[in-house]
Amino acid sequence: MSAFDKPRLTIGQRLFIWVMHLFSKVGYGIIVPFQEDYVRTYGAIDYMRWLMEGFRITTQLEKRFGQVEGQMIISMAGLWTGCRWCSIAHMFISNLILYHKEEVLGPIDELDLPSWQEKTDAEVLDLLDEKLTGRWTAMAAVSRRIYELRTGEVEPQDEDDDLLMRTNVMWELLIECTIMAFDFDPETIPAWGYPGRKRKLRARYRAARRAANESEVH
């Protein structure tokens, strides 16, 4: 949008962005397209600060709820904020971790999330209840809790609520820039995490998901 042209970055900022691109390429096999926007919005130091805080909260979530569930919770924080990138990237990695460990498909297809975001909050809550059954029942309660904490229907009551609330706030802060993925093709959004690098695993997972979706239709 030419009306909102941005000032040029300094050499230091450009160097920082180059290092961040290198880091994400080496660590995760992808280049996150929002680094420049983050640096412009928060500055390099604060951006690093929020990134580290995000990692810290992710670690706490994975420690408390499990690796698959922790990523699912972050995806839900992204889902409610309306971020296509975060909701898909974190649900995708959650599904990949599960598929890598158990060869089982997760309850929510990450590619369904953009259509969920078009629905009303009440409809999304119903969908979550419908999908999160059996071994995922606890997650249904957690996902409803995330929503209630966001809307202010309930105040944090215990340490789990504190963690969920911090997740909501942290990802709202990070979504400030990932919101620019508003029109991204969902299939191009990568899994943000370690097994996301495994091309064969990704292909096997996508094939299994397609087969499951087709058998659901027939």
Add this chain to the structure above:
Amino acid sequence: MDFTQVSGCTRQARESLAILQRALADRRVRTAFIASRPRYRGLALWIAHVAEDPNARSFHVRAQAEDWLSSRQTRTEKLIEDLGRPSWNRRTRSETTPSGRLRRMRLKSLARKKDSAKKDSAKKDSET
């Protein structure tokens, strides 16, 4: 701005809204968007971000929006304040991160050094 009845928004309409929002940002007018669908809360954040308006934020319900309109903080300031709320920060860094553990170890060794220094001075005092 009430987006609760919105069920679609073209790219052109979105960009026009961002230009309008930029004008509000220049006048430092506070804006609250309400949307009952996640996609349109995202749209509101997109508009606020593109228009570089720190005083605009999206919400689920009217009560949250009214609180926002009566406050003075920017979107980022409010989120940072919320993130630092002591009751949400009960777990210390040392529980999870390697750097936290390192920090805790350093603090422990400092405490130990202080203790031994105190003991030494007490010993010297008793000797004299």
